[in-house]
Amino acid sequence: KAGVTQTPRYLIKTRGQQVTLSCSPISGHRSVSWYQQTPGQGLQFLFEYFSETQRNKGNFPGRFSGRQFSNSRSEMNVSTLELGDSALYLCASSLAGVGSAFGSGTRLTVV
């Protein structure tokens, strides 16, 4: 079966802009989690959605938001981009709880 699909793979944005990243989980998986990976901070949890509801949230500012659709696909939005938002954003999906399958990520560069 198809794995977790993240689009786009690469993105370059300017400071102050906003960006939307997309994640399609494995078919049948209802939980989608998002992570930010940077060289300095490592892998940090952003939030998790299950059946269109946010169940858990990490310690990120309100500029980071997300949503999940009825088909379990999820989007993550970052508004008013800052240079420090440059990172690899990873999405993980699971049947119900903790993600075991990760996508290849979206590499966001803010200039």
Place this chain on the structure above:
Amino acid sequence: AQSVTQLGSHVSVSEGALVLLRCNYSSSVPPYLFWYVQYPNQGLQLLLKYTSAATLVKGINGFEAEFKKSETSFHLTKPSAHMSDAAEYFCAVSDYGAGGTSYGKLTFGQGTILTVHP
């Protein structure tokens, strides 16, 4: 709060030698534990996971890990390293399995870069 410590940010072994990557965790409840591997410019691939069943867990590509509650450790091993094992490895913990509310949240260690020399 949960935390994970991976001892050694870089580990170097010769091809055919034993691979040992160390991971210690702290958790207030019985945890779920995971090892992931990441190749350059790729996402994370699950190697194995411990979910309170057998303490010795076998994963893909010949890797295994043993859960030792008394030592709060979950070290990753492979008897014989292969060049293709060169990558970054992450240990992660979650309390989800023990009825915790950390839905979807994995707490990761800082990673260990494994180098394999011919």
